[in-house]
Amino acid sequence: MSGKPKLHYFNGRGRMEPIRWLLAAAGVEFEESFLETKDDLTKLRKDGSLLFQQLPMVEIDGMKMVQTRAILNYIAAKYNLYGKDLKERALIDMYGEALMDLNELLLTHPFQPADKKEQHFANMIDKATNRYFPVFEKILKDHRQDFLVGNQFSKADVQLLEILLMAEEFKPDILAKFPLLQSFKARISNIPTIKKFLQPGSQRKTPIQEKDVPKVMKIFY
Template sequence: MSKPRLTYFDGRGFAEVSRLALSAAKIEYDDIYLRTRDEFLQLITDGKLMFKQVPLLEIDGQNLIGSECILRYICNKGNLQGKPEDQTKIEMLSMGARDMLKAGFSGAKFQATPEKEEEMLQNAGKQSKERYLPVFEKVLGESKSGFLVGDSLTMADLMFFDSVSYVNDLSQIQPLLADFPNCKRFIEHFSSQPGIKEYLASPRRHPPPSDEYVQGVRKVLSPPSS
């Protein structure tokens, strides 16, 4: 059986939660970084991208697309799905974590001006502080295992780490974590998990997006202007 291949850009984006899941599940895989528009168009021509979007995970003879679908597949394969009776809680917390991320931590860099980038980042920080982090803080305060649900790592932890690590890594909004000590402890606890620890220390773990990263993504996704 060939090694799974995860195709995306050389940054976190929509692929990062799957990289975290593959690492936690100790599934070896190759990162394939898109560098040119032709590489992207070739995947479409080959019929590998159902909705003409990446990430793409080639695994077990299938072309999986959709970051949440990919994540669930890896969690099922890697025994990270949690107990059947915990599924609703796992889903709700996962969706909250995903919405927190969508507020704009990663999207801010793609704004037209530095002022708009800062505005989006500050808004995302404000929403996290008021709506999302208080919930995760409370849930983690009640957890005996240090994980969000039950006694083992699940999709909810993967999605929450993907979101909260942006807050931790972006100096402009990092101070807001001071009000959320359980979330800070969670970052440490999650970061020390087998598979995750090695991944986070490796060059495969990317920082939040830079200007160069944004240019690279635009080069691949934007049709050439005529």
């Protein structure tokens, strides 16, 4: 084995994308094994690789880790992206949980039935602009530091940047009323490891297109 973390998922964003982001932010090279068919998933289940029979799964440090949040927390702790003490970790977790809630809305949009898409889109934009982004704008205003927690780059910064960029894909002017989030986006995007991940040819995945949905559904359902 190369010693690099190995990520098992389909060749797309989904719930693995925050993990890709965090590894990239930490400057960690990783390998990927893409599932192409339902049989690929069945094989992983049968050989005991998936503790709860579901993906994403990451092979790291001799473990086969599942559950997105558990994987993110392990990576954050391992690579010093989890604050300096228990209180900072609690803030990072709070912010991260909120961002995962919003992430769920964004990543499931392409999978909505045609007759529900418009309503889902409106709800998604409303939650982003009226519930979540105002809170993070205020956090940055009150904290008066370059980062969300302490004065140190953390998992929360990585998650927020990912969400901001995803939201802009849906609505390019979504940050118009949030100047501090705009500054945050520019600042964090320029961190060398992040900047590298944002370049063409990186392991960052593109948004799921309508044509990709049936293929993904065939793997998981």
